[in-house]
Amino acid sequence: xxxxxxxxxxxxxxxxxxxxxxxxxxxxxxxxxxxxxxxxxxxxxxxxxxxxxxxxxxxxxxxxxxxxxxxxxxxxxxxxxxxxxxxxxxxxxxxxxxxxxxxxxxxxxxxxxxxxxxxxxxxxxxxxxxxxxxxxxxxxxxxxxxxxxxxxxxxxxxxxxxxxxxxxxxxxxxxxxxxxxxxxxxxxxxxxxxxxxxxxxxxxxxxxxxxxxxxxxxxxxxxxxxxxxxxxxxxxxxxxxxxxxxxxxxxxxxxxxxxxxxxxxxxxxxxxxxxxxxxxxxxxxxxxxxxxxxxxxxxxxxxxxxxxxxxxxxxxxxxxxxxxxxxxxxxxxxxxxxxxxxxxxxxxxxxxxxxxxxxxxxxxxxxxxxxxxxxxxxxxxxxxxxxxxxxxxxxxxxxxxxxxxxxxxxxxxxxxxxxxxxxxxxxxxxxxxxxxxxxxxxxxxxxxxxxxxxxxxxxxxxxxxxxxxxxxxxxxxxxxxxxxxxxxxxxxxxxxxxxxxxxxxxxxxxxxxxxxxxxxxxxxxxxxxxxxxxxxxxxxxxxxxxxxxxxxxxxxxxxxxxx
Amino acid sequence: xxxxxxxxxxxxxxxxxxxxxxxxxxxxxxxxxxxxxxxxxxxxxxxxxxxxxxxxxxxxxxxxxxxxxxxxxxxxxxxxxxxxxxxxxxxxxxxxxxxxxxxxxxxxxxxxxxxxxxxxxxxxxxxxxxxxxxxxxxxxxxxxxxxxxxxxxxxxxxxxxxxxxxxxxxxxxxxxxxxxxxxxxxxxxxxxxxxxxxxxxxxxxxxxxxxxxxxxxxxxxxxxxxxxxxxxxxxxxxxxxxxxxxxxxxxxxxxxxxxxxxxxxxxxxxxxxxxxxxxxxxxxx
Ligand SMILES: [Cu+2]
Numbered sequence: 001x002x003x004x005x006x007x008x009x010x011x012x013x014x015x016x017x018x019x020x021x022x023x024x025x026x027x028x029x030x031x032x033x034x035x036x037x038x039x040x041x042x043x044x045x046x047x048x049x050x051x052x053x054x055x056x057x058x059x060x061x062x063x064x065x066x067x068x069x070x071x072x073x074x075x076x077x078x079x080x081x082x083x084x085x086x087x088x089x090x091x092x093x094x095x096x097x098x099x100x101x102x103x104x105x106x107x108x109x110x111x112x113x114x115x116x117x118x119x120x121x122x123x124x125x126x127x128x129x130x131x132x133x134x135x136x137x138x139x140x141x142x143x144x145x146x147x148x149x150x151x152x153x154x155x156x157x158x159x160x161x162x163x164x165x166x167x168x169x170x171x172x173x174x175x176x177x178x179x180x181x182x183x184x185x186x187x188x189x190x191x192x193x194x195x196x197x198x199x200x201x202x203x204x205x206x207x208x209x210x211x212x213x214x215x216x217x218x219x220x221x222x223x224x225x226x227x228x229x230x231x232x233x234x235x236x237x238x239x240x241x242x243x244x245x246x247x248x249x250x251x252x253x254x255x256x257x258x259x260x261x262x263x264x265x266x267x268x269x270x271x272x273x274x275x276x277x278x279x280x281x282x283x284x285x286x287x288x289x290x291x292x293x294x295x296x297x298x299x300x301x302x303x304x305x306x307x308x309x310x311x312x313x314x315x316x317x318x319x320x321x322x323x324x325x326x327x328x329x330x331x332x333x334x335x336x337x338x339x340x341x342x343x344x345x346x347x348x349x350x351x352x353x354x355x356x357x358x359x360x361x362x363x364x365x366x367x368x369x370x371x372x373x374x375x376x377x378x379x380x381x382x383x384x385x386x387x388x389x390x391x392x393x394x395x396x397x398x399x400x401x402x403x404x405x406x407x408x409x410x411x412x413x414x415x416x417x418x419x420x421x422x423x424x425x426x427x428x429x430x431x432x433x434x435x436x437x438x439x440x441x442x443x444x445x446x447x448x449x450x451x452x453x454x455x456x457x458x459x460x461x462x463x464x465x466x467x468x469x470x471x472x473x474x475x476x477x478x479x480x481x482x483x484x485x486x487x488x489x490x491x492x493x494x495x496x497x498x499x500x501x502x503x504x505x506x507x508x509x510x511x512x513x514x515x516x517x518x519x520x521x522x523x524x525x526x527x528x529x530x531x532x533x534x535x536x537x538x539x540x541x542x543x544x545x546x547x548x549x550x551x552x553x554x555x556x557x558x559x560x561x562x563x
Numbered sequence: 564x565x566x567x568x569x570x571x572x573x574x575x576x577x578x579x580x581x582x583x584x585x586x587x588x589x590x591x592x593x594x595x596x597x598x599x600x601x602x603x604x605x606x607x608x609x610x611x612x613x614x615x616x617x618x619x620x621x622x623x624x625x626x627x628x629x630x631x632x633x634x635x636x637x638x639x640x641x642x643x644x645x646x647x648x649x650x651x652x653x654x655x656x657x658x659x660x661x662x663x664x665x666x667x668x669x670x671x672x673x674x675x676x677x678x679x680x681x682x683x684x685x686x687x688x689x690x691x692x693x694x695x696x697x698x699x700x701x702x703x704x705x706x707x708x709x710x711x712x713x714x715x716x717x718x719x720x721x722x723x724x725x726x727x728x729x730x731x732x733x734x735x736x737x738x739x740x741x742x743x744x745x746x747x748x749x750x751x752x753x754x755x756x757x758x759x760x761x762x763x764x765x766x767x768x769x770x771x772x773x774x775x776x777x778x779x780x781x782x783x784x785x786x787x788x789x790x791x792x793x794x795x796x797x798x799x800x801x802x803x804x805x806x807x808x809x810x811x812x813x814x815x816x817x818x819x820x821x822x823x824x825x826x827x828x829x830x831x832x833x834x835x836x837x838x839x840x841x842x843x844x845x846x847x848x
Pocket of ligand 1 (some may be wrong): 607709710712727764765808811812813814818
């Protein structure tokens with residue numbers, strides 16, 4: 001019986017390898033390995049479509065997207081339209097990275113190109129093995145130059161079709177009709193020019209768009225709307241660039257970020273969010289990404305403003321003048337971002353050189369400000385500094401909604417956007433009405449500009465998403481966090497006060513520091529060890545390590561460590 | 564018949580794959596690259612690396628021999644008996660001798676592995692290996708934090724204490740002092756605390772033959788050490804003197820992004836780096 005049953009599987013088993021091979025071939029053939037996925041397109045945002053719909057202009061959406069394509073290009077070929085004003089001002093946003101990066105930054109870019117980015121290519125070029133230089137990732141334009149202009153060096157075929165197939169001598173003078181960045185005025189050899197091509201590389205917008213497609217798009221989306229395919233699985237959600245707002249900037253609330261602000265975030269990541277550090281890429285690549293992110297942000301902003309203009313006008317038309325002035329205005333805001341930067345004058349206090357006594361005094365003053373109505377920190381971050389994690393809801397964080405009337409948004413609820421708060425009597429017991437129902441109110445956490453529930457930082461977790469350096473915290477207090485309920489400090493709060501606040505916040509973070517708890521535990525174990533073994537070298541705190549599990553009980557140890 | 568052809572094809576494919584990957588390693592057929600890019604382990608340069616490699620080879624040779632023998636027997640059986648498939652199957656009770664044999668041999672192999680790794684394991688994992696002669700814990704250089712999806716390194720700053728205001732963080736790059744073979748006879752190693760913010764990660768530095776899971780809620784003392792001689796021998800002529808850190812535990816959708824690099828510096832340069840990071844920490848860029 002069993003044999004017979006098994007026998008029926010024979011035909012399938014025999015065909016299986018062939019079926020399997022066929023399937024594999026099918027899978028590999030259907031994968032698209034080519035760069036640039038031709039089908040990527042910039043779309044219009046949901047809010048654009050909604051507002052056009054509202055004023056009965058839904059049919060005009062092609063006009064908006066057409067205008068945007070003229071101004072900003074496509075994902076395959078992104079570029080800024082150059083206006084006469086830009087020409088007059090000798091500015092070219094397509095090459096803004098070229099002139100905006102400082103000399104020190106440029107030096108780092110070149111070093112990175114040489115020692116990391118094009119290490120393999122340059123190794124082979126130096127060894128004279130031009131024919132086997134491999135194609136680098138995300139450098140399509142550079143590679144095109146290598147293939148065409150440098151053909152005489154590696155394939156032996158001159159650039160012009162029909163020439164004689166002779167390889168040039170790498171030590172001979174470089175073709176004077178060709179150009180590579182950084183070429184010395186008195187010329188260079190082919191070998192030198194080949195090296196320069198790679199070491200002096202700065203990404204074009206097209207190359208950065210390709211890198212964005214692979215590295216960033218899956219979260220931040222094609223248009224930078226924070227709506228890529230992986231976005232819905234993330235908490236917090238990826239940034240939507242199209243508002244032109246970036247949270248962690250060193251300039252006044254509402255202003256555009258500096259180039260350095262965006263580079264900082266790419267380098268450091270945003271800790272405990274899904275935005276990792278991208279320091280594994282070269283400096284040039286990160287600057288290129290900033291260029292492209294800026295293009296996406298400007299495109300989104302222009303889109304929103306054009307739609308506003310359109311719905312305000314009677315005809316629903318977009319006059320050329322309006323387009324140009326909007327476009328120029330959006331660009332100018334970004335161009336001037338660096339000029340708004342005043343923090344260079346800020347002197348960061350060196351707490352590491354400050355006495356404990358002074359730190360305590362200043363921290364105490366910071367605590368007073370924290371609890372005071374002027375800075376008002378406690379109203380969102382809670383009296384214990386635990387923000388959204390606080391056991392009692394901070395008073396300014398949410399608003400009461402009518403539980404019967406209000407239509408609860410299930411997605412907002414799933415993301416922690418609603419809280420029930422019970423009434424309690426003086427003894428702390430939950431109050432109930434005559435029917436035994438718990439008396440409670442429904443609170444809705446205030447949303448930020450992107451529609452996310454506000455989650456004020458829990459300082460005791462010692463994690464600061466926008467950076468934990470003193471200057472980072474200073475900027476958060478001074479300028480607020482763009483697009484969120486975290487406001488800029490009022491004028492009455494002096495810089496000195498802000499630093500005191502920062503010191504207090506760092507104290508909150510440090511007081512629960514697990515490493516310190518760990519140290520403390522080690523010391524306690526050493527003491528116990530000493531007592532058990534009957535000799536008292538109790539001022540020695542580092543010995544006697546035990547491996548009886550490393551789970552900490554946060555609270556106990558914090559009490560014991562007596563900050 | 565088809566079974567025989569399939570087996571033959573599979574064997575040929577395996578052989579070709581083996582030869583091609585060996586040839587590629589030797590002659591860079593598929594990817595021309597400088598000599599230090601390999602498909603195999605990178606050079607080892609930790610003070611413990613050689614012992615780890617020896618264990619790796621011991622186990623690899625043992626399992627390869629066993630693999631060839633058992634798979635050979637399997638293929639032989641399929642080959643030999645597939646021609647007689649019209650025969651009726653015969654039920655046998657089993658063979659005590661054979662069972663004894665295939666229990667005893669693996670057990671012996673496991674014992675060989677167990678005994679040969681003991682001293683290396685102790686040197687690598689035991690707390691006693693991270694203490695000085697008086698039994699005091701060696702100081703911690705920095706905390707290694709795994710979090711979705713990057714590696715971060717928190718240094719205690721110049722005061723050597725965590726949780727004070729001069730702590731600084733380095734994302735992506737782990738910088739550690741080099742062991743001076745002549746001067747640091749007694750300074751055996753650099754000690755770190757390995758921790759995780761969220762889920763399981765695994766801290767893996769192939770060059771140092773170091774791999775350890777980062778477990779949320781657990782603080783593990785780990786150590787690594789690089790000799791200046793090894794450093795000079797292997798990294799000396801290179802433009803890029805860093806080597807990779809990767810996450811070796813699937814930790815979520817962004818696992819592939821989770822990398823870092825190690826930079827090993829002589830004491831003086833390391834001190835300079837700490838100065839630089841402290842300046843950055845109190846800077847205003
Ligand atoms: Cu991981």
